[in-house]
Amino acid sequence: MSADVPVEEYLCTRIRRAEQALMGHHEAVLRGYGLTMTQYTVLLALSREPDLSGAQLARACGVTQQSMGGVLTGLQAKELIERRPSTAHAKVLLARLTAPGRDLLDRAYQEVVVLERALTDRFTPEEHRRFCEYLDRATATLVEQTPDSSH
Known part of the structure; x- marks a missing residue:
């Protein structure tokens, strides 16, 4: 990327801004339901697959086992x-x-899914399909470029 490109045009900056807005x-x-994002994610994970351990839930939520406890x-x-x-x-x-x-999860989900529908409605079906493809490719690149901390 050229040094004369403003930082706000970098893809990583745009992804970060989108994540922050989301x-x-x-x-x-979720605050209106007395839940944090991590708590909501745990409830959502357990609604899809009951009987998960703390370690499994920590991995699913991207947090440490200690904080999941x-x-x-x-x-x-x-x-x-x-x-x-x-x-x-x-x-x-x-x-x-x-x-x-x-x-509680069902009630919170009904409000959270409104944003998903609003985002989907912003794009034509073809734009939505391509946008999801682009996001998936960006995510794969981010994962590939992340140094392995196990070394």
Whole structure:
């Protein structure tokens, strides 16, 4: 990229601004339900696949296992999830939604999905298909270019 191109035209800057706008929207909506983005993501993951461990949920949410422990404790205290020992590993607790957790998630989701529909409506079907393809390619490049921290 040329040095004379303003930073606001860099793709990474545009992706960051889009992510910030998306997170800001979701956080504002979820605040009304007493949820953080991570808590919402946990509830959403558990609605799709019950009986996940803290480690599995941490990976799904992109947070550390330590911070996920606090998130799960908070959700359990609000009675939105329940946890029970795994039959395979007694020290591993598996989480699942409670009825109040599913109800709260359903209500929050109905408000969050409004943005998805608004974004989809901004594009023709062909533009939407191409935009998703471009985002997927950008994401793959970002992942490929991220140094492996296991070395």
